[in-house]
Amino acid sequence: MAIDLEELGHSKGDLAKTLREIRVQAGLAGDRLARRCGMTQSKISKIETGRTVPSLVDVELILRALGVPAELAQRVLDLARVANTEWQDVRALRRKGLEKKQVELAALDQSSSEIRHFLLSMLNTLLGTPEYIRASLAHVPGDTTKAVAKKLERQTVLYDESKAFTFLLTEQAVRWAVLPARAMAIQMDRLISVSRLPNVRLGVIPLGKYIPESPLNTFTLYDHSLSTVETETGIVILRDRRDIQRYHEIFAMYETHALFDEQARERIAEWSALALRQL
Numbered sequence: 001m002a003i004d005l006e007e008l009g010h011s012k013g014d015l016a017k018t019l020r021e022i023r024v025q026a027g028l029a030g031d032r033l034a035r036r037c038g039m040t041q042s043k044i045s046k047i048e049t050g051r052t053v054p055s056l057v058d059v060e061l062i063l064r065a066l067g068v069p070a071e072l073a074q075r076v077l078d079l080a081r082v083a084n085t086e087w088q089d090v091r092a093l094r095r096k097g098l099e100k101k102q103v104e105l106a107a108l109d110q111s112s113s114e115i116r117h118f119l120l121s122m123l124n125t126l127l128g129t130p131e132y133i134r135a136s137l138a139h140v141p142g143d144t145t146k147a148v149a150k151k152l153e154r155q156t157v158l159y160d161e162s163k164a165f166t167f168l169l170t171e172q173a174v175r176w177a178v179l180p181a182r183a184m185a186i187q188m189d190r191l192i193s194v195s196r197l198p199n200v201r202l203g204v205i206p207l208g209k210y211i212p213e214s215p216l217n218t219f220t221l222y223d224h225s226l227s228t229v230e231t232e233t234g235i236v237i238l239r240d241r242r243d244i245q246r247y248h249e250i251f252a253m254y255e256t257h258a259l260f261d262e263q264a265r266e267r268i269a270e271w272s273a274l275a276l277r278q279l
Helices: 012-027 030-037 043-046 056-066 070-083 091-097 098-110 130-136 144-158 171-175 181-195 240-254 261-276
Strands: 088-091 113-121 163-170 200-205 218-222 227-232 234-236
Touching: 012 043, 012 056, 012 070, 030 056, 043 056, 043 200, 056 070, 056 098, 088 091, 088 218, 091 098, 091 181, 098 144, 098 163, 113 240, 130 144, 130 181, 163 171, 163 240, 171 200, 171 261, 181 200, 200 261, 218 240, 218 261, 227 240
Parallel strands: 113 163, 163 200
Antiparallel strands: 088 234, 113 218, 218 227, 227 234
């Protein structure tokens, strides 16, 4: 690809032009690129004409689909950072429709080989029962039916044995009662079932265990190329290698304090029994 790295600009228009030039030089039609990225052809067209500013996740998916060399990919991502913030505001996501965020995350799941989830206070989409997922969206105004459907659809990726998943759950994440006791017990049974999948490692970190550091946020690691960090008001997307490496180190540290396999399943079963005693 004969893209001059020194000539890459710093505007939204430059980003659109650069992405189009890379696609054309790769010899890939817009509709084929769209299919590879899990996007619509219309969205690709809007990105390349500057009518839509792609998120950093969108740009990452496009660059991966086009097989862009690392040096050029990094420069284009730097350009994308200028044209876009690394912050996804929860209110903006709700206005656009939460189901659209799930489509984006599903594409990211599909393009990654090793995915690590650190869950601090609640379970996430991949682990939730339908009841749990609906309850987790109960505070969101409007109809969340489409978002729930997309969340449940995303769970099929867990059965793709070409991918490896590691989940680290604090005791609070497992036991925080967003549902009545019986439904929470069913949710915990699902965790036990998921933990038996051959490509899934599910660990729990019980309260009361001495851990010298305190977690601040839920976060997810996609291979060694991207990390998302969740806050009350939005999602931060990290692509700097130093940031990503630091989150890998944090994950590895908490991993040493977690119970896995039968120990994890036994502990979750104990918590499930405690929930049922509340009936």
